[in-house]
Amino acid sequence: MVMASEDEVSLLVIVVDVNPIWWGQQANREPQFTLSKCLDAVMVMGNSHLVMTRNNKLAIIASHCQESHFLYPFKLWKSGDGHGDDNPSTSGDGKYELLSVANDIMAEEIKILMSRTEVKGNQTDTLLAGSLAKALCCILFIKMLTGQEIKSRILVIKAADDCALQYMNFMNVIFAAQKQSILIDACVLDSDSGLLQQACDITGGLYLMIPQKIALAQYLLWVFLPDSDQRSQLVLPPPVHVDYRAACFCHRNLIEIGYVCSVCLSIFCNFSPICTTCETAFKIPLPQMVKAKKKKLKPST
Amino acid sequence: MAALSEEVLLVVKRVRQRKQDGTLYLMAERIAWGPEGKDRFTVSHLYADIRQKISPDGKAKIQLQLVLHTGESTNFHFSNESTALRDRDAAKDLLQQLLPKFKKRANKELEEKNRMLQEDPVLFQLYKDLVVSQVISAEEFWANRLSLNNVDHSASNNKQEVGISAAFLADIRPQTDGCNGLRYNLTSDIIESIFRTYPAVKQKYAENVPHNLTEKEFWTRFFQSHYFHRDRISTGLQDIFSECAKQDEKGLRSMVVQGVKNPLVDLLSLEDKTLDEGYGSNSMAPSTSSANKTVKENSNSAIIKRFNHHSAMVLAAGAGKKADAPNDQASETSSTDGNSRDSDFFQPPVKKVKIQEAIEYEDLHMENGKKTVALNLKKSDRYSHGPVPLLPQQYTTSQDIINSVNCIQQEIANYKPCLTQVMSSSTASSAIAALSPGGLLMQAGSQQAINQMVPSDVQGELKHLYTAAGELLRHFWSCFPVNTPFLEEKLTGHLEDMFQMAYNKFHAWQTRQMLRKT
Numbered sequence: 001m002v003m004a005s006e007d008e009v010s011l012l013v014i015v016v017d018v019n020p021i022w023w024g025q026q027a028n029r030e031p032q033f034t035l036s037k038c039l040d041a042v043m044v045m046g047n048s049h050l051v052m053t054r055n056n057k058l059a060i061i062a063s064h065c066q067e068s069h070f071l072y073p074f075k076l077w078k079s080g081d082g083h084g085d086d087n088p089s090t091s092g093d094g095k096y097e098l099l100s101v102a103n104d105i106m107a108e109e110i111k112i113l114m115s116r117t118e119v120k121g122n123q124t125d126t127l128l129a130g131s132l133a134k135a136l137c138c139i140l141f142i143k144m145l146t147g148q149e150i151k152s153r154i155l156v157i158k159a160a161d162d163c164a165l166q167y168m169n170f171m172n173v174i175f176a177a178q179k180q181s182i183l184i185d186a187c188v189l190d191s192d193s194g195l196l197q198q199a200c201d202i203t204g205g206l207y208l209m210i211p212q213k214i215a216l217a218q219y220l221l222w223v224f225l226p227d228s229d230q231r232s233q234l235v236l237p238p239p240v241h242v243d244y245r246a247a248c249f250c251h252r253n254l255i256e257i258g259y260v261c262s263v264c265l266s267i268f269c270n271f272s273p274i275c276t277t278c279e280t281a282f283k284i285p286l287p288q289m290v291k292a293k294k295k296k297l298k299p300s301t
Numbered sequence: 302m303a304a305l306s307e308e309v310l311l312v313v314k315r316v317r318q319r320k321q322d323g324t325l326y327l328m329a330e331r332i333a334w335g336p337e338g339k340d341r342f343t344v345s346h347l348y349a350d351i352r353q354k355i356s357p358d359g360k361a362k363i364q365l366q367l368v369l370h371t372g373e374s375t376n377f378h379f380s381n382e383s384t385a386l387r388d389r390d391a392a393k394d395l396l397q398q399l400l401p402k403f404k405k406r407a408n409k410e411l412e413e414k415n416r417m418l419q420e421d422p423v424l425f426q427l428y429k430d431l432v433v434s435q436v437i438s439a440e441e442f443w444a445n446r447l448s449l450n451n452v453d454h455s456a457s458n459n460k461q462e463v464g465i466s467a468a469f470l471a472d473i474r475p476q477t478d479g480c481n482g483l484r485y486n487l488t489s490d491i492i493e494s495i496f497r498t499y500p501a502v503k504q505k506y507a508e509n510v511p512h513n514l515t516e517k518e519f520w521t522r523f524f525q526s527h528y529f530h531r532d533r534i535s536t537g538l539q540d541i542f543s544e545c546a547k548q549d550e551k552g553l554r555s556m557v558v559q560g561v562k563n564p565l566v567d568l569l570s571l572e573d574k575t576l577d578e579g580y581g582s583n584s585m586a587p588s589t590s591s592a593n594k595t596v597k598e599n600s601n602s603a604i605i606k607r608f609n610h611h612s613a614m615v616l617a618a619g620a621g622k623k624a625d626a627p628n629d630q631a632s633e634t635s636s637t638d639g640n641s642r643d644s645d646f647f648q649p650p651v652k653k654v655k656i657q658e659a660i661e662y663e664d665l666h667m668e669n670g671k672k673t674v675a676l677n678l679k680k681s682d683r684y685s686h687g688p689v690p691l692l693p694q695q696y697t698t699s700q701d702i703i704n705s706v707n708c709i710q711q712e713i714a715n716y717k718p719c720l721t722q723v724m725s726s727s728t729a730s731s732a733i734a735a736l737s738p739g740g741l742l743m744q745a746g747s748q749q750a751i752n753q754m755v756p757s758d759v760q761g762e763l764k765h766l767y768t769a770a771g772e773l774l775r776h777f778w779s780c781f782p783v784n785t786p787f788l789e790e791k792l793t794g795h796l797e798d799m800f801q802m803a804y805n806k807f808h809a810w811q812t813r814q815m816l817r818k819t
Contacts, residue, residue: 021697024705027712035709036716040723047720103718114713119706121699167687195687211741215732217723222736237742247688254688264678277680 009150010227011057011142012049013135014157016042016071018062018110019126020117022160022190033213038189041217042157043106046072047099048225057150059138060106062113063131065123070138071109072102125163128156132173132184139182153183153205155224157216162193174199185224189213194243201242204228208237249277307331311395313388315381318344325377327395330403332367334377344375348396348403356393363389365396414443464619467612469494485524497618498611501545553610563655759814766807773803 016038023035046058060071132154139152154177177184183205186196192209200207210219223236245254248269259268264278274281311327316334323336323343333345346369355366363385365377377392379385418425424446431437466472469491475483496503502523509519526542561568697705735741738754752760773796780792 020709021702021705024708025697025701027705027708034712036712037723039716040718040720043718044720044723103720107716107718111713111716114710117706117710119703121702124697124702164687168685170687208742210732211735212728212732215724215728218729218732219736222733235738235743237736245688247686249683252686252688264676266683277683278676278678 007055007148009055009057009142009146009148010053011059011139011150011152012046013059013061013138013152013154014042014046015061015063015128015131015135015154016157017126017128017159018113019065019124019160020114021065021124022126026159030213033216037214038157038159038216039106039110041220043103044217045155045220045225046102046106048221050098050102051096052225057142058102059135059142061131061135061138062110063126063128064113064117065126066117066120067113068127068131068134069109069113070134071106071113073105125165126158126160127166128158128163129166129169129173132156132177133169136173136176136180136182139180151227153185153227155185155187155220156196156199157220158186158188158193158196159190161191162195167195170195170199174202178203183228187216187220187224189216197240197242198244201239206231206236207240310399311392313379313392315379315385316388317378317380318376322380325392327392327399332396346375348399351396351400351403354393354396354400356389365389365392417446462619465494465497465615467615469498470611483524485520487520498614499545501548502542505542505545549610553606553613556613564652565655565659762810766810770803770807773799 018035023038027034042060046060049056050058059073062069062071135154139150139154142152143150174184177199182203184196184199184203185205186193186200186207188196188207188209197207199205206223208219208223210216226234243254245256246258246267247253248255248258249266250268250270253269255267255269259271260266261268261275261278261280263280264275266275266277268275308329309326310329311325313325313327316323316325318334321336323334323339326333326335326342330349331345331347332351333342335342335344346367350369350371352368352370355368357364357366363379365379366374367377368374379389379392381388418428428442432439432442473485473487473491475485477483496506506519514522523542736743755763776799777792777796780788780796783789783792
């Protein structure tokens, strides 16, 4: 039988946005699709990935507003492998032990995570950049553990909105992933996220905003289960147009045409004779000041 | 009238011009005469304008006549009884020295103009059109152009002077003439070398030629004189060159007295000190008085003196134009003007330079880094902020937050994964429809629905294959968990074959489809 190369390890890291505030409000908005359903879909996805090939590995990170927590694998670092658990949780349905153990661990961990949530007014944003960074570290760790080059990708399931404060960290993570050839896929439940669009575009992953939340499992299996080699042979949703406009330094509005200081490269939407960042004076004759440069932010090196 | 900054070189009183008493002034760039008692000059000529001066000798009146380029002539009558001749000669000499400088300049200018006109026919045409026909004056025409050339002149004047070969005298190489005579070949180069090295000889030449001797005679005398020959014993012969010998002696002595300004060179350590027989040291101080020396020592020292003098003169002549005053041999080895009252002041710079040269290496100096301007960012946190989100963020009250969190905590506390009922088949199929070509999410791709892209017979065959594969898989999965040997045997033997057959069938169908397409 023709199979994918037997020794190749493929690691999938799923980052699930479990922002309690957003999901709590979601429970009121749409009771048929709550965090439980979402977690079920994620489990299905994880199981499917593990079942595709023996060499596939899985990691799941819950991205909370207070921390980023590994839902799976938890006991990996403690006892070497996920098997051989003394927990007789073979729920009786003949399930492959790896899968049942994984599911049990995930359920347990999310319960622990949610139970220790503390309500804080100033921390309402999902720590997505941190979770991505942890995912990168996990990939690196597995690479060192297996001692060989592995194919890895990160799947982000995003619920709440973007946080502008995490911009810099986010971009750094994106570039690090690109350097390591790690794909970042994004499945967005609610509203478009510019940062994730950029991430997918730069690393070569897929970005999808799903119209029906209750069909999440189907979308995940159809679009995000195949890895990058197989995707080239499938007909998948086309890439979205990414808004790469830069933000001006004075108002942080997205602009298409702006003025760039030649000394410190800060972007302004209006001309001013002195750059407010580096205090350089420009000797441009004022009547002819249409020296606008179309500025496109091209982060890829 | 008289510019205050002009330097007056010579003032002669009691000079008459046009029957008027007055004073003659010779300045740096012009000659002027003013009547007595008055402050201003009535006659003033630039040296550049003077074509020649005539000083008729042998007349009762002692006069000096200046002829200008324009043809005018001016007569000055030196009327001071006692000093008239001397005054006149002094004025004449000064003019003799000054005029050539300005003459050359004037000539050079004309030559330059001619050259330019000849080289550039366009310029020549322009000149003819404008200047000859009196549209522009010649001065204006040349005003712009000549300024450029003067720069070239000064540049070309700075070109290097040819040095003097130290062996120029030896190169003369007398050849025997046949009948007991010697033939000396003198080229103008050699003559120039002699003049530059021995200014005394040049002066003698200037004095005697062409009045007293012809050039040939002068040089014959020169070579005949003992001055030229090796054994220069001052014999007191009536020789025009005996003075030169005396001057040389004087010059040499003054050079020795001046010494060398380099503190690192100790000339005295080069003195000849003979060791006595048996290699003992001779404690007797060498005496320099010539009375004690033997004849042999005398001639040796004479030769050595002449060598040293010759070398010093060659070096000095090549050292540059500082030795302008021809009689000032003393200034040849010093780099300053010999203002002895300032000797203490002048000495340290030379000494300093020499010492510094010896102790410093340029290569080992610290490199002067280029001056850079530091980047001065006042608000560097601007770089770390991203854009403001396009959509306004939803505002949540703190009550909302508390409610949400409680709700979630409750929900998850009771969470039990139920993977068999993740979604209904209708939602799944609608999702699939949206993802298929022509569906909701595939709008940017091809607009065709999948039904239209694939022919219906291929669709039918594929459906059959899919159903058959599904049936086999159902058999496969129903064997788990493997509890009985029957199931185990079925799995490892039977099903394996079935799968292999199914796969072959599919592979064949696939190949057929691909062949059909190509």
